[in-house]
Amino acid sequence: MTRVAVCQIRIDIDDPVGTRRALVDAAAEAAAQGASMIILPELAMSGYMFGDVAEANARAEPVDGDSVTLYRELSVRHDAVVVAGFAERSEGERPYNSLVVVDRGEVLAVYRKTHLWGTEKLVFAVGSERAPVVRTRVGMVAAMICYDLEFPEMVRDVSLRGAQLVVAPSNWPAIRPTPGERPPEVIKAQANAAVNRVFVAVADRVGAERGVNWIGGSVICDPDGYPVAGPALGAEVVIVADLDLDRALDKSAGPHNDVLTDRRTDLY
Numbered sequence: 001m002t003r004v005a006v007c008q009i010r011i012d013i014d015d016p017v018g019t020r021r022a023l024v025d026a027a028a029e030a031a032a033q034g035a036s037m038i039i040l041p042e043l044a045m046s047g048y049m050f051g052d053v054a055e056a057n058a059r060a061e062p063v064d065g066d067s068v069t070l071y072r073e074l075s076v077r078h079d080a081v082v083v084a085g086f087a088e089r090s091e092g093e094r095p096y097n098s099l100v101v102v103d104r105g106e107v108l109a110v111y112r113k114t115h116l117w118g119t120e121k122l123v124f125a126v127g128s129e130r131a132p133v134v135r136t137r138v139g140m141v142a143a144m145i146c147y148d149l150e151f152p153e154m155v156r157d158v159s160l161r162g163a164q165l166v167v168a169p170s171n172w173p174a175i176r177p178t179p180g181e182r183p184p185e186v187i188k189a190q191a192n193a194a195v196n197r198v199f200v201a202v203a204d205r206v207g208a209e210r211g212v213n214w215i216g217g218s219v220i221c222d223p224d225g226y227p228v229a230g231p232a233l234g235a236e237v238v239i240v241a242d243l244d245l246d247r248a249l250d251k252s253a254g255p256h257n258d259v260l261t262d263r264r265t266d267l268y
Helices: 016-032 053-059 066-077 146-150 152-160 184-196 245-249
Strands: 002-008 037-039 081-088 096-103 106-112 133-136 139-143 165-169 199-203 219-221 227-229 237-243
Touching (some): 002 199, 016 037, 016 066, 066 081, 066 106, 081 139, 096 133, 096 139, 106 133, 139 245, 165 184, 184 199, 199 245, 227 237
Parallel strands (some): 037 081, 139 165, 165 199
Antiparallel strands (some): 081 096, 133 139, 219 227
16 A cells, blocks of 8 residues: 655745745655655645746746755655655746656656646746656656646546556636535546546645635545545645555456557547
């Protein structure tokens, strides 16, 4: 079993000290619960609501900057795989919305978001490489960011490349919430888990930031598409689940079907 922790923290672009403290404390709580994998939100250290490109560039860092250095330190300190987002400095006019996968303090992968949501298109450069599938101490982990997860092709692609667990650091804005209904972002995470028979873990965030509220819909889904932890809507919380990642190697959907080999690639 692999104990996976998703840290749903309060992030504030105008309070970097408080944001860093919340992140460090949440990682410590995850470790105290025995997690061997810790997932943090999109742009976890910088915040999200940049006013313009200049502000985004001012907060962006190289891969060996303070944010990733902290993630590497947390990986070593807590003996865990850490996946977290950061604003990555680029050689162009705009930074990237990126994440790292870190194991034993080593950066195994850097991924730059390839599907930009809303005003992200005004401040970030778009990534141009496929989401990574990385062999870690816990198994084969794929990593993508927020809106990426809403494209079925993305999750199918990493599933075909052997991913057992798909992780998605996210910032889900609360747009037209309907009381009593599960947010569609959570439903999409469940659906992607079910149709690919993989585990999916989403690390969302909470805390109003420059007038925007967030769903706080962090969730961990099993290969049947059912939530095994979360969503704890709106709460500042660490959710934890014990996952048998080998279940994701079995793509059978009952005795007569397989979600991968049943595909009609001659037709679509």
